[in-house]
Amino acid sequence: MVSDSKVYGFFHPYCNAGGGGERVLWQAANDTLNKKSTNRIVVYTGDVDSDDEIFKNVEKRFDIHLDKQRVQFVRLSTRWAVDPNQWPVLTLLGQALGSVVLCAEAIYRYKPDYWIDTMGYPFTYFLVKLWLGIPLIVYVHFPVISEDMLGKLHPALSSLGGIKQLLKYIYWSTFMAVYHTSGRFVDIALANSTWTRNHIQRIWSFKPSVSILYPPCSTEKFISQEDLKLTTWNRENSIICLAQFRPEKRHQLIIREYAKFLRSTDLKSAPKLILMGSIRGKSDEDYVQSLKLLAAELKVPDTHVEFILDAKYQVVQEYLRKVTFGLNAMWNEHFGIAVVEYVASGLVPIVHASAGPFLDIVVPWDSESHSQSDVSDETTRTGFFFKSETDPDAKPTDMKFPRLHEAFQAASTLTDEEKLSMTKRGKQSVLNKFSDVKFDQGWDSVLERIDMMQVTGSAFPRALLILLSMFVVILGVTLFKSV
Ligand SMILES: *[C@@H]1O[C@H](CO)[C@@H](O)[C@H](O)[C@H]1NC(C)=O
Ligand SMILES: *[C@@H]1O[C@H](CO)[C@@H](O)[C@H](O)[C@H]1NC(C)=O
Secondary structure, three states, X not given: OOOOXXXXXXXXXXXOOOOHHHHHHHHHHHHHHHHOOOOEEEEEEOOOOOHHHHHHHXXXXXXXXXXXXXXXXXXXXXXXXXXXXXXXXXHHHHHHHHHHHHHHHHHHHOOOOEEEEOXXXXXXXXXXXXXXXXXXXXXXXXXXXXXHHHHHOOOOOOOOOHHHHHHHHXXXXXXXHHHHHHHHHOOEEEEOOHHHHHHHHHHOOOOOOOEEOOOOOOHHXXXXXXXXXXXXXXXXXXXXXXXXXOHHXXXXXXXXXHHHHHHOOOHHHOOEEEEEEXXXXXXXXXXXXXXXXXXXXXXXXXXXXXEEEOOOHHHHHHHHHHEEEEEEOOOOOOOOHHHHHHHHOOOEEEEEOOHHHHHHHOOOEEOOOOEEOOOOOOOOOOOEXXXXXXXXXXXXXXXXXXXXXXXXXXXXXXXHHHHHHHHHHHHHHHHHHHOHHHHHHHHHHHHHHHHOOOOOOOOHHHHHHHHHHXXXXXXXXXXXXXX
């Protein structure tokens, strides 16, 4: 091997799962290989599928073709230790201990030059750093626990359930303290969205900055140059809400507010409401039935509301090409890939003013400077927001955002020119933020940053400390499994 060949170790025990997290892994892996012809990568995985099967899946699902010669898999036999089903009680603790065992196996089997955790096992970071002493990069999709959860448990000592609550609180706080400390071992921390960044930044408050690197969403594949040059608006006047039929998607709220909107407007010019989504079983079917009843009760005419269940991908795409508005009513949706699809497909989004849709996706865009804008006004906005008095965090005084029926009203009075310019800004914004190219650039700069870092090398004197902590962990796992 050439002397300056570097090996990047990706710790991703479920590398063949094919979800959003794996998309990030493989895009980053491909970028890492493209960065330098001598770079090699190692993927630590508990999957038993053959190398070829994994490569084939990556090609099929993500259209990523890796240089196979430079990719190596290190198979881990202790992945069971992070499987939540192994730990029916104290799941979080079990998984945390399990992840340390798994990580120890990984390091024992192969020592890379850089360690990259793309799944999120914070309780392993001390091990990587103390044992190997190499640069550690972590990509966080989701905080393992958040301070919100801790806040909910704050012991109410006056109540009778006090003791149990108190023990629970101590358990969680200890966990949080360890989680907090784990951040000290991380060299570069990346988060997949503003919501996640804010939470992680609060937990790892001593870190100068946790940066956001949005996952690659291939928005460049949705939007063509012709799309950006459209001069006429010929979409049908309807609102689509693309969401699973589950109560947290707040279909009831949508129907109530829509009915309210219809009462104050001319029926002929009102956009039609299309609720489209998948159902997973009997309870979801009952849910849809109750929604239909509600719509009838509120006298929403049949001509104005439509339910479409379990539509095929092609049908969804067809609707995204022909309707005008895209609605997402969920409160605190951490990201909202459906909203990215709305905007990329040229719909005018109407979304709840919280988390992903508010902070990341439907953000103001300045067409002149071709960048995100700090001010939201008629010339920069890319959609409509609402809040509701039924939001879990609603404050009666906070009336900054309209209610949903008002947002419907405002959206339905847009002229065609306004729709054209608003959706054009939206397309440019998501093209700029969530494209694969954007991710590649971000990952590139991460690689450059770690390239300049000092590698402290393997730390032999610390071996004792490691052995000791491993002993404690294994003891913990054994005790835990035996009760
Ligand atoms: C992956 O890397 C290859 C070069 O080996 C490049 O041609 C291709 O565009 C990359 N794929 C993606 C999806 O970035
Ligand atoms: C970040 O990861 C979480 C957990 O997997 C996911 O719910 C969220 O949609 C992701 N955000 C983005 C921007 O993909």
